[in-house]
Amino acid sequence: MSKHTIEVTVNGELRKQDVPARRMLSDFLRDDLLLTGTKRGCETGVCGACSVLVDGEVVKSCLSLAVQANGKTITTIEGLADGDTLHPLQQAFMECGGLQCGYCTPGMIMASCSILKKHPQPTVEQVQEGLNGNLCRCTGYTQIVESVMVAAEKMHGN
């Protein structure tokens, strides 16, 4: 069936690729671009492990086609660190123990990016509401919320 040539800026780099219409964005990132930081979890739009930023806003890449991203800018978990310097959210998740098995973490951090963009100094309720589309089966969420609050404080202080 139909094939499409798409041009997508992923983590600052313009990528041009032929994809079949049915290629999901999550599969395009992982299998075509080998950016395996973005996880496939439920693949039914529930767990949020596949969350990435499209034009700066968090979406679930398992519910998007790669062709829908044509001409757009995508940020994945691989695009957050500056060389060896972790993004404040990554640093905070590490220091606060905002993860156990780590499978949900890329999605949690991408959703958190979106929260902090909208609310640079969020309340706990705003963080909880912003993570409403992401599931974690290990932590119980307390330390995830704490991680986002700590990162917000650091980023706002800078």
Added chain:
Amino acid sequence: MRDFEFLEPSSIEEASRMLAEAGENSRVMAGGTALMLAMRQRMLAPSTVVSVARIAALQGISFDPAQGLRIGALSRHVDVAEADVIKQQYPMLAEMAAKLANPQVRHQGTLGGNICYADPSTDPSTCLIALNAQIVLGSVRGQRMMPLERFLVDYFQTAIEQDELVVEVRVPVLPSGFRGQYRRFRKTAAEHRPLVNIAVAAQLEQDRCQQARIVVGASTPVPQRLKETEALLKNQVIDQALLKKASIAASQEVNAVSDNRASESFRREMVRVNAYRCLADTFGLPQE
């Protein structure tokens, strides 16, 4: 997911011709959140997907004091939630959109797509029917407008024709003395789909309720106007006793369904509880 032909028309006319040619085994895609889910689970397997995402005529939100609100079909839920004009003029609509599903869906899913998909367990249509919204449909044959209340026919079924697109949603200017509230009930805070939702749009003159539109959704195949309950409030001075009576009437009038999410009797009870709370919020009375 089965493979398909993916088309990207740039105008309503082009999309309309493509849909007419592709026939019944085609689907329109806007944000795609619901469609992708249905296709991944093979509930739908269209041979042609017509993406309307690049049609400029379906975009934008504007307000005119005489004409009211126009929401382009491609407006995402986050656009509805954050548009200043909606927050100011139709706060119940902005608040509904701000808490719909989850942030990822709000950033991608569109109002037009949501309405056309006609999934009963969602928020916008209940709220919009209370506000007496109209829907504008476009095709090569021109445009037509109908009340949203008539557009939604049954579970996942609308009055749209094969070659038509939803162009925009229009909401009339609210009368003076308008009061309105939208309320959703979910079984747990983590759920994304309401089990019951209710919207009230009333017009007050001093203490008297001139008229009220009361709509219940998510428990019925399509959102339902509760006209008998509305009649109880018409030309009445509102107090808690009357709202209690109205909320019991609402729970009896609603055509609640039983399914694997909840029984009919539980839904009726939740309609009663939430109807009271929504009405109390609307008229500024205490929550029992």
